[in-house]
Amino acid sequence: MKGKLGTVFNYALDMGECQMVCYECNRDCICARKVTDYCKMDGKAICTHKIILSQFPLFNASEEATSFMVSVPIHTRKVDVTHSSMQCLHWMASRFGVKQLMEDVGRVFSGILPEDTLFQTPVSLYEYAEEARDLVLRENCIRYLAWNFQNLARSPAWTKLPIKLLRVLLTRFDLVVPDEYFLLQALESWVMDRGNSTTLETQVDLLKHSSLYSTHVNMYREKVFNALHFNVLLFSKLQSSPKFNKDDDDFEPRIYTAEPWSTAIDPWKRVPGPRFQLRYCHNRYRTTRSPEGQPITELFSTPLHSSLIFENNKIQWEANLFKSKQDCSNRGLICESFLTARLVPKNQFHQISVIFRKQLLLMYQGKYVCQVQDFKEGISHITVNGTHVVAYPCPADRYTYHFVVRPECV
Template structure:
């Protein structure tokens, strides 16, 4: 007969991790020597002793575990030497011994590099995921540029694209920083090729590039860099000011003249004729993401009041449940209209359409009730949803729109850019720490709706 008695378990697994950590610190009975050598001068920077049995337990293919000898040499670049002791202690001790590691923005480059060089794939893959979270932490852009330079040096296209995307989406702040002038010419050229640069207008980008050329004394880069500036997207007033105000125009007049003439052509020739002589599918005929009031509006997202709850009380209005009066001021009250903004733009970037304006309405609907209270059609199955629509008007079959929403975090940086499809875009809850491309731990503060017209080929 089986007795149904209760038993008790002695569980010391938590102490096991601490015991292994102490084993590393004391080096008791260690049998494998690790020597760290600086790449630049061959100088021995550090010696450490570990336990080969602990390393042998790991099957991720790292070079230390696969070593057949009791002596292992690590070649490390000099700028990462200061992290080597942490790498051995935290990678060897805390990862191999206790499988824990702490990584921040200052150490992620070196730890990623060491993990890549020595085949610690779990840590390398973890660093790849961390880049999105860590990049927004540095408002100076210094660490972001260091990571970009590192990505180029080790030919890491994944990290390079992450950094370029962050520079592009936050180009307004980046172009005003000291680090802007530390970019290499080839790096700036790569950035200027992108259409997802978020900037006030193209003229502002032109001024930033011009100042980069002057500060770095890189006259030989003028033709290459100016070929990436979209002069067509500048207004005639901005274009005509360049010969009088540009510090580069007098010296490089030949480079500017052709581009200015083509831009004025864009503003004066109807698209029906223009497309017979020009390839209007080229990037120069398409806008970037311009945040000026001429092409965008900023919609602030209200934050629920502290202690907000969803208590309801009966009111005589059709017997419905209505929130208490003091709750009506909270931004996410389902019985209020959704946050909205109304603005006007020209139909197209060309001066031919300057007097042909469109009226736009931007909404952020957190639920169906708020949507209906906004007196708009609400066919959506999923909420929250952002919408950007224009009043019905005579359609121009030669113009289309690639409108986008910028998710702004802390009123400081853009954490995500969302395409609008059929005038709407489904978004995560913005008053939470939703996982956007670039981390936004404190919550989204606003949405910027951007109108982007272009000619159809």
């Protein structure tokens, strides 16, 4: 199964010898007729065996049974998955406890999430996963929404987003946003659109500070005060306070794609002129193309921390995209596959206790984020055997690579 629509799941090879004998013969079986209404499949009678159906209690295949109705051909060990039938098949597999089929069909949903630019499909599938208690499908939907939060917040589905789902997204460390101000504006639009349908406590919990502050001064004051402390005091000072909890979700960094915390490399970009071009723009050097044997390179700088105290203390980073073995060897590196990304600091600071979380985002043709992965010792392998491995399938291998730095105090 490759996660594409129109896929056929064939589980015949997974059968034991005894089950295979039962499956291949038509003796001592009972008649199972598929229901045509629910899954909209052509109904037909199939021969199935009690010894196999007895593994699934909901079939109620008693010794006296001679026939029964079933909506999905579980016993045939072969299922055609189409766009119109996948949720039906998943629901039936979940209800009858066929875990392998449920998980396989659940993975197919990854292929349809990016197709809906209005985000109605990911949200409705999340609600369905909650109902079906499918934790894998639930996480798959939440992760896609977190990675593509910017587009979600601009879609028609945004103001109708369930409060439970919104709370989950806000606590995720892999929430991808340009910056905190974008998130603040998005949350404010959500709250304002809901009006009196959300409680005051919910508004305060979602919005740490905003234009709504003047309306509810007392309830917002504590949150604003905490945010001010975090942005103007040294971390050592914050830790000395008995009220400070560094594990609080309020202090969890997100993935910021706006400057200065991120830079992007688009290997498909074509720039007229010399093959090698290095230019200075917005506090960074940018290499739009590279000579033979040299990686595509971006040089950019970030503050040591998001706190205003370190605004003028800069650390410079070098982002590389290695396209070949020669690219790597020229830098004294051994790369397992190509493409390979590297993100390393050009200078070091040791005065404060800060670690930098470095992540790579793959965006398909500027439309949606299909993969987020970590750097290990500055290296992140993008492909396996020359093939991009992404969480959400893309029609073609045309990606923009976003290099992201997240400072955290320890």
